[in-house]
Amino acid sequence: MLSVIIMAAGFGTRMKSTTPKVLHTICNKSLLEYVLDAALSVSKDVHLVLFNEHAKIKAYVESKYENTLKDITFHLQNHNETPGTGGTLMKKDRSFLDIKGEKVLILSGDTPLLEGFELEGLSKVKSPIVLSCFKIDDPFGYGRIKEKEGKISIVEEKDASEEEKAITLVNAGLYCFDKEVLKTCVPLLKDDNAQKEFYLTDIISIAQDKGYKASLFSVKEENLYGINTKANLAHAQDLMLKRLRKKWMEAGVIMNMPDSIYIDSTVSFEGECILDSFVSIKGKSVITNSHIKQSSVVVDSKIKDSDVGPSAHVRPNCEIESSHIGNFVECKNAKLKGMKAGHLSYLGDCEVDTGSNIGAGVITCNYDGIRKHKTLIGKNVFVGSDVQLVAPVTIADNVLIAAGSTITKNVKAGYLSISRTNQTDIENGFFRFKELKSKS
Incomplete structure (x- = not known):
């Protein structure tokens, strides 16, 4: 069985809005609905991890997915205890979430252009760890993907050397793990970094050190386009409109x-x-x-x-x-x-x-x-x-x-x-009106 985890616990501060980021809409559907639709097209065990405005988002999803609500499980991330993308996968005791499937897809709730066929393709790669990636001429802001001695690593923009910044193969932020990998590695995540957060990407290096193999899966850049600002929102809508037309x-x-x-x-x-x-x-x-x-x-x-x-x-x-x-x-x-x-x-x-x-x-x-x-x-x-x-x-x-x-x-x-008042015609009325107007 395939399970899906959707990360939707962020604050979305760059949207500068009182509306939760994942509830902003393009072409009359919320960002989260697009991601949920893609997830539900490949899985009947979808886990939605929330924090900021969690009650509002949960109520919205319940109103939109009455027929498939049985396939959606809600989780509340405690940012005080388990902050960060890795913390999204943790229970209070920092063990891995309760998931049914033996394969687990991990998605972001702000990638509305994602399509179900890509999730299906990613899940069928025979590897314990699969990272999505694409090549881009200007990789600024993306985590760079390095391959060395059979191992794959991700170097974030802020940590990259000048040589690493020139790498054009980047992390698309879509992952598939064997559940065994997550059960083993999630409890080993540490927050010993400047942000004091648990990073999802650290699982990849931890797992490879334990002998698990990692593979890459190419996706279209457009389909993994993420939303952080209202400018991003407008651009995503333009891309969606082209697709719909x-x-x-x-x-x-x-x-x-x-x-x-x-x-x-x-x-x-x-x-x-x-x-x-x-x-x-x-x-x-x-x-x-x-x-x-x-x-x-x-x-x-x-x-x-x-x-x-x-x-x-x-x-x-x-x-x-x-x-x-x-x-x-x-x-x-x-x-x-x-x-x-x-x-x-x-x-x-x-x-x-x-x-x-x-x-x-x-x-x-x-x-x-x-x-x-x-x-x-x-x-x-x-x-x-x-x-x-x-x-x-x-x-x-x-x-x-x-x-x-x-x-x-x-x-x-x-x-x-017929319902009209009688028409009245006054002889020389035009000239009388002009004469009165000239005297006033």
């Missing part, structure tokens, strides 16, 4: 100016879809056989066999099917089927049925200052421009509503509804 374009989605398009990792596409430039698709939206036009935003909604935009805003809980939603139309909690809203309308808390047409400037007045109310519009309804539909109100099938009307009562099937 590629995934969906290879699945058949057309993207015009793809680098300008934002997609959450929780979004899905079905059938043939087109996304124009500067489109944002967020939340758990599902887009099916639809065209989302330039600069439109879709959030937590379902759109099928429709076109939306340009510059439309589909807010949460909309279901749009076989419809045309035009430029500068805003929808919220709207069920729209087989209808048209060409431009400049607000359709909130409403249902509009097939064959209906919503004119420019139409507003469903859904909020009375205390509660939200619904507007129901039937089949083949024509709503003229600049109409206010004051909810709650029901418009039956085959209704015509005259432009400029304010509708406060239900309208029966087949009716024409």
Whole structure:
């Protein structure tokens, strides 16, 4: 059995935030969720080690992983007794944590670009100790990997000589150990260093001195990119977006100016879809056989066999099917089927049925200052421009509503509804107005 330990006990001070580092998000998922998803794809024995803001992080994980919570064990690291990355692996008595698997993967909770196939590959290397590594032109900040007389060692940046600093093979921070190695070596870790911490990397030298063999496993630099600052967070999101765009374009989605398009990792596409430039698709939206036009935003909604935009805003809980939603139309909690809203309308808390047409400037007045109310519009309804539909109100099938009307009562099937004040025309009114204005 394979076990996974995720280190998420750090303070994340460089994030300069009250939010725990691992709960910061990229593409609508927390850093920790990406790591947990990768871990759970290869193991049913995942151990999450926490310290800073542990209660908040634990509650968050419990809310997101209800179905797989049985596979996750929480540990609280005592930084006063067992500080450092090596301390993450220790119980209070400094013995190794209780782990089921005979192989143990050790990950960091701030590497959201990590993928399950790399964990699987690392775990299958036949060696008691496996270190991940990659080559990089500028290795500044990374621990350098040295190989000498069949042994592997890691030299940290601050301890490296000028010759060692020139080494371009670096430690990626992802490890796999036989449990026997950890049970033997973790209790031997010492904190006799400037930081007075237990270092995970010390296990490698201790184990090799005891005769255990260490091996290297190459990974992609991008996939082990860690987050320490908000600049890192932004860069990681850019990398994730490139991955998501590629995934969906290879699945058949057309993207015009793809680098300008934002997609959450929780979004899905079905059938043939087109996304124009500067489109944002967020939340758990599902887009099916639809065209989302330039600069439109879709959030937590379902759109099928429709076109939306340009510059439309589909807010949460909309279901749009076989419809045309035009430029500068805003929808919220709207069920729209087989209808048209060409431009400049607000359709909130409403249902509009097939064959209906919503004119420019139409507003469903859904909020009375205390509660939200619904507007129901039937089949083949024509709503003229600049109409206010004051909810709650029901418009039956085959209704015509005259432009400029304010509708406060239900309208029966087949009716024409008109609500306007009488127009008054004053002869020479223009000139009288100008004359009065010149005297003032």
